[in-house]
Amino acid sequence: MDIQFNTYYTLIWAALVLLLGKFLVSRIRWLRDFNIPEPVAGGLIAATGCYVLYAVMGYRLSFDGELQTAFMLVFFSSIGLSANFAKLKAGGRSLFVFLLVIAVFIGLQNAVGISMASLLGLDPLIGLIAGSMTLLGGHGTAGAWGSILEYEHGVQGAMTLGMACATFGLVIGGLVGGPLAKWLIRRNQLQGPEGNSEDMVDAASPNFESPRKTRLITTDATIETLALFAGCLAFAQLMTELTAGASFQLPTFVWALGAGVLIRNALDYVFHFEVFDRAIDVFGSAALSIYLAIALLSLKLWELAGLAGPLVIILAVQAVVMVLYVALVTFRVMGRDYDAAVLSAGNCGFGMGATPTAVANMQAITNQYGPSHKAFLIVPMVGAFFIDLLNAIFLQFFIKLLA
Template sequence: MNIQFDQVTTIFLAVALLVIGSFLVKKVGVFQRFCLPAPVVGGLLFALIATILKATGIVELTLDTSLQSLFMLAFFTTVGLGASFQLVKLGGKLLVIYWLACGFLALMQNVIGISVASLLNIDPLLGIMSGAVSMEGGHGSATAFGTTLEEMGVDSALTIGLAAATLGLVAGGLIGGPTVKYLISKYNLTPAEQEVAAAVELEDKEKAAIHSDTFIMQVLLITFCMALGTYLGEVFSEKTKLVLPSYVGAMFVAVIVRNVLDRVNDRVIDMRSVNLIGDVTLGIFLSMALMSVKLWEVADLALPIFIIVAVQVVFVVIMGVFVLFRLLGKDYDAAVMVGGFTGHGLGATPNAMANMSAITQKFGPSQKAYLIVPIVGAFLIDVFAVPIILTSINLFQ
């Protein structure tokens, strides 16, 4: 027996699973501890139920996820609109060091993924899906690039990417705190007293309610960037014969639009509205992607993916403790940033913020870490990661 869900019903299920996931994250302690995203919890729950129903021969569920790419495109466009170069200037030398370190990590994660995959006799493209795509990129990037690779004929790319991203997310939450605690104890570190320029809430200065006119203006900007970015991406792919997903073009167009508008009139973009749209589209996009994961397709590759992720975890810890900590000055702020590096190096920026929050609540504040890590993790890392990922895919396609 096969039950097919149309577009509207699939979107309803995605939103329902997002709500269910949010409820479970609030109620289940282990989900909170590892900062698992609500759409990951809800979507994987549905995927597990669908797998059991199929395996027992009761029913097979078929979803119409054709609108998934639209939500994905909108989310990455909001990321681009958040890329203000004014924030980059406030980070100074430490931001550049941290940024370069994250770029180097993206390169090494792909090298590790491809190398270990080759040793284990699996497709190098699946190794890429277990590299920077799912480690520094997280579930959003894994879904986006996984979809692209499956369209290119790489079976199970999406499922592998999501599995690796989930393992990385859990690992990042597990080892971030202990790693920083080791550094703090070994070097007897304490928070600095000086205040760094308070730019953490630079984009959210006004506390007034969001008005419909302002919201519509943000929708106009987002859809403009989506349309132009998609068109430019298609032209680029046709002219160069290289894979350039539409959301990459939209994101970089949004970066240009953001910084041009900052010079002309910095009040046009309202980041509260943009972030709200980003949160909603990301939640639905991830929920829709995860609920359609075919878990039975990844069973044979479970051990190889686990091995690749384990090697990634070891590398991130070694790089954070023995390289990045020293480059950032071997002080308390450097230790906290290592916690952030561990979080988004293996999972995503929210994981990094969760790690740093747990650390600073216990040992004291770090304004530098809270300024630098979100800026790099939210959008600057894509300047390095996206070209590295695209180059790797085009080399091994």
């Protein structure tokens, strides 16, 4: 029996999941010790409950996917609206070094997926699905490219397979990022800035760094910010429709982020209009939490349980390779310091899941050890914008190579 929750009930369930996650993290020490994000803690419990209902009583709970997409687009719009050129410049050389590190990882992730698929006797394109297409690209990229593989290259069930792989990555990315960063911090005896993370945030701090900090917002600022988000979403929808069927396509959330960058910098440098960053921060952080809550609520664990054995092996190997790469390459190349450890948590988040998971991982670390301005400048822009462009290029190359 299918039970479909509409927009209002989906939002209620998402709020309950976030409250549950907050309660669990506050009461269970090992969740705090391993820096598990609150949406992940509450969401996995909720997803397990949905699985039990399905296994015992045959109920399949479905939640409003459009609401999840809307909050995802709001989050990515907030990244773009926060990215004025001054902040991009502040990222400096480290931003480009981190981008190079992730570019190498994209090639490695696809090579591992294709090699493992070939060793296990599967179509190499299935290995590509279990590579950067879904693990680094997330559900949006999985859907876009899955349809191409299914209808143009004859890979049966590519979209369903892609969604299952992306779901696996979302869970693993949220579970391993915090513990790995904490291990790096302890092993290398690293220390964050002295003082409480929430108290040390100033006007120059990047957005999303301290979601619990009180933000004072006026009614006018709220209305202005909503108008900015509406512009980003409208532009994203327009560009998605205009580029439908084109040889080179970008996911809708990339257009939303790009619109945010254009709008923000036009307001800053052309119209000299002061954008209210605190309002963008509040809307973006709230959208991030609700998006993750709905995404985890929507996990169909029975689909993961039904994955073929060889695919489970590929995904397990991908998880191990990512952890090793982050610990041995990302952390070392980025400086072996506290910022590098926080960047490593973010790398795990979007390396197997999505940029919202990366931000949640970093928030879990900085809430305990102190802020990392550098990480919150670099990861959202690299993980949400540059990576999708690079990933599209890599995927087109591998598909032409294998097809």
